[in-house]
Amino acid sequence: MKFLVCISQTPDTTSKISFSGDGAEFNAAGVQFIMNPYDEWYALVRACEIREALGDGHKVVAVNVGPAANETTIRKALAIGADEAVRIDAEPTSAAFVAKQIADYAAKENFDIVFLGKETIDYNGSEVGAMVAEHLDLPFVSYASKLDLNGNTATLERDIEGGVEELEVNTPFVVSAAKGMAEQRIPNMRGIMMARSKPLTVVPAVAFDEPAKSVRFTLPPAKAGVKLIDPENMDELVRLLHEEAKII
Amino acid sequence: MVLVFAESPNGQLKKSAFEAVTYGKKTADTLGVACVALVLGSNVKDAAALGTYGASKVLHVNDAALDQLDSQTYSNAIAAVAQQQGATVVILSHTSTGKAIAGRLSVKLSAGLISGANALPEVNGAQLTVKKPVFSGKAFAELALTSPVKIISLMGNAVKPEATGSSASVEAVSVSIPAGRIKVKSVKRQEGIVPLPEAEVVVSAGRGMKGPENWGMVEELATEMGATTACSRPVADSHWRPHHEHVGQTGIAIRPNLYIAIGISGAIQHLAGVNTSKVIVVINKDPEAPFFKAADYGVVGDLFEVVPRLTEAYKKFKATR
Ligand SMILES: Cc1cc2nc3c(=O)[nH]c(=O)nc-3n(C[C@H](O)[C@H](O)[C@H](O)COP(=O)(O)OP(=O)(O)OC[C@H]3O[C@@H](n4cnc5c(N)ncnc54)[C@H](O)[C@@H]3O)c2cc1C
Numbered sequence: 001m002k003f004l005v006c007i008s009q010t011p012d013t014t015s016k017i018s019f020s021g022d023g024a025e026f027n028a029a030g031v032q033f034i035m036n037p038y039d040e041w042y043a044l045v046r047a048c049e050i051r052e053a054l055g056d057g058h059k060v061v062a063v064n065v066g067p068a069a070n071e072t073t074i075r076k077a078l079a080i081g082a083d084e085a086v087r088i089d090a091e092p093t094s095a096a097f098v099a100k101q102i103a104d105y106a107a108k109e110n111f112d113i114v115f116l117g118k119e120t121i122d123y124n125g126s127e128v129g130a131m132v133a134e135h136l137d138l139p140f141v142s143y144a145s146k147l148d149l150n151g152n153t154a155t156l157e158r159d160i161e162g163g164v165e166e167l168e169v170n171t172p173f174v175v176s177a178a179k180g181m182a183e184q185r186i187p188n189m190r191g192i193m194m195a196r197s198k199p200l201t202v203v204p205a206v207a208f209d210e211p212a213k214s215v216r217f218t219l220p221p222a223k224a225g226v227k228l229i230d231p232e233n234m235d236e237l238v239r240l241l242h243e244e245a246k247i248i
Numbered sequence: 249m250v251l252v253f254a255e256s257p258n259g260q261l262k263k264s265a266f267e268a269v270t271y272g273k274k275t276a277d278t279l280g281v282a283c284v285a286l287v288l289g290s291n292v293k294d295a296a297a298l299g300t301y302g303a304s305k306v307l308h309v310n311d312a313a314l315d316q317l318d319s320q321t322y323s324n325a326i327a328a329v330a331q332q333q334g335a336t337v338v339i340l341s342h343t344s345t346g347k348a349i350a351g352r353l354s355v356k357l358s359a360g361l362i363s364g365a366n367a368l369p370e371v372n373g374a375q376l377t378v379k380k381p382v383f384s385g386k387a388f389a390e391l392a393l394t395s396p397v398k399i400i401s402l403m404g405n406a407v408k409p410e411a412t413g414s415s416a417s418v419e420a421v422s423v424s425i426p427a428g429r430i431k432v433k434s435v436k437r438q439e440g441i442v443p444l445p446e447a448e449v450v451v452s453a454g455r456g457m458k459g460p461e462n463w464g465m466v467e468e469l470a471t472e473m474g475a476t477t478a479c480s481r482p483v484a485d486s487h488w489r490p491h492h493e494h495v496g497q498t499g500i501a502i503r504p505n506l507y508i509a510i511g512i513s514g515a516i517q518h519l520a521g522v523n524t525s526k527v528i529v530v531i532n533k534d535p536e537a538p539f540f541k542a543a544d545y546g547v548v549g550d551l552f553e554v555v556p557r558l559t560e561a562y563k564k565f566k567a568t569r
């Protein structure tokens with residue numbers, strides 16, 4: 001079996017978010033970048049677990065669409081357990097662009113499962129997975145919180161509003177991972193050492209016509225500040241929620 | 249024409265479907281075109297009601313193959329109808345279903361996609377500019393769709409369903425649908441409660457509750473208010489509450505009208521899932537708790553006293569209505 005795990009790099013959640021003066025660009029200065037949590041904790045770890053249970057002759061490939069600066073994040077994926085990595089050399093400009101690049105590469109490799117995270121924590125799109133699946137004409141299971149593979153048949157659970165759906169699909173397919181699929185794995189010293197000698201291939205990007213473009217970023221208006229209410233007087237809170245906030 | 253896919257799991261139209269049609273109608277009005285709704289599946293009830301929210305007609309692909317979600321069959325059906333009808337804008341809901349199909353549709357229709365929009369589009373010539381929250385609610389991005397066909401998926405609770413028109417005629421349309429490759433074996437939904445992503449009022453509690461045995465008061469407040477309960481991550485991780493209640497960066501992101509946070513400190517990863525709520529009430533005994541910075545209303549006090557008092561106050565308020 002051959003598994004592909006799509007990993008993206010995102011600003012750490014605790015980062016202060018700011019933009020250039022005209023709002024045209026994200027200001028990356030001083031921002032700490034991490035592997036997108038859903039990709040790392042759930043998609044990558046589950047792919048590695050399944051591959052490890054299958055034993056030798058099977059592999060996990062981590063792919064990132066990004067510039068050379070992302071290689072620290074890519075090496076981390078190798079330290080966690082991916083066998084090899086591919087970097088598609090381009091500045092990601094949109095989900096559509098990223099999906100096209102990944103699909104173009106994956107189409108040549110016949111992966112049994114393509115794993116992604118349920119969404120990136122920066123642009124929060126949840127778009128790439130379905131796009132990759134469509135380019136490859138494969139079934140897509142989104143927001144999977146469980147994945148077991150038995151031969152060519154996978155049993156999955158998928159998070160839906162207020163519940164969960166249990167389903168079955170045969171390989172090959174595309175899946176996006178949500179909490180529950182695996183437990184976070186901290187790379188150990190051995191993994192980190194081994195990652196240095198694992199293959200990391202750089203491939204060029206393919207041309208793509210963007211159907212959308214970024215206009216600007218804005219910050220939300222500052223909150224007016226909290227209004228404190230006497231803990232003895234909850235009637236007052238209810239009154240404010242009704243008369244002032246008008247939400248009850 | 250603006251085509252709105254209205255979701256109907258189990259045959260019931262969802263609140264998000266009425267929101268999407270309301271949004272579609274307003275978009276169609278700005279563009280000076282018609283708003284048409286689309287429903288899928290063999291057991292859809294009351295589809296004509298979508299007319300009340302602005303659909304001039306409702307198209308129905310009445311096929312049992314669409315009774316369960318398979319992103320391939322769904323996106324095939326929607327794309328085929330969009331092409332047949334010459335839709336220039338397709339609106340979906342940013343729900344578990346919408347997220348599974350929006351990307352596929354955008355590839356099929358070579359259409360630009362903006363997912364999770366929370367404001368109406370602005371029209372600039374042939375472009376539509378749409379705003380959406382990014383960076384877990386810490387900023388907004390404005391994106392312009394430039395392709396001939398445009399797809400927007402709408403964030404839940406971003407617009408209020410507006411019943412303005414009257415019921416619409418429902419027309420059957422037939423499209424060919426490929427065999428699904430996903431077998432849905434079971435669907436488990438908790439009955440009788442509004443799912444968190446759709447809830448208008450959410451009562452959420454954290455480690456300040458001390459233990460699962462104390463949740464009775466949280467549930468009582470939630471029941472009184474018709475709210476759905478949620479919790480912080482450590483609460484779910486220690487199995488005080490079920491995992492599906494976990495909100496935040498690693499759990500689910502919600503956007504209710506009212507979020508009441510009880511004994512939750514307001515860590516940035518928690519805020520990431522709730523900070524776009526319209527009104528936030530924080531109950532915490534520590535006046536320095538970071539959550540107060542993100543709150544509209546704050547109560548500094550012992551939750552074990554404040555919460556029952558709030559429940560009583562709310563009961564009194566309800567009795568006067
Ligand atoms: C990568 C990462 C991802 C994470 N994702 C999430 C996520 O998705 N969701 C999430 O919630 N967290 C997440 N966390 C954890 C987050 O950082 C916090 O640790 C967590 O939110 C704290 O939960 P809490 O507020 O319930 O508990 P605490 O931080 O322990 O806060 C308890 C609060 O209760 C108050 N309190 C105590 N007793 C009383 C009383 N009697 N009356 C009133 N108030 C009282 C205290 O003053 C305190 O503010 C994540 C962390 C990391 C590192």
Ligand SMILES: Nc1ncnc2c1ncn2[C@@H]1O[C@H](COP(=O)(O)O)[C@@H](O)[C@H]1O
Nearest residue numbers: 006008065116117119120125126127128
């Ligand atoms: N630049 C990228 N390189 C590789 N994979 C990516 C990239 N961007 C997004 N992905 C994958 O697509 C998933 C969904 O991203 P999004 O659609 O942007 O929310 C992520 O969780 C990743 O698995």
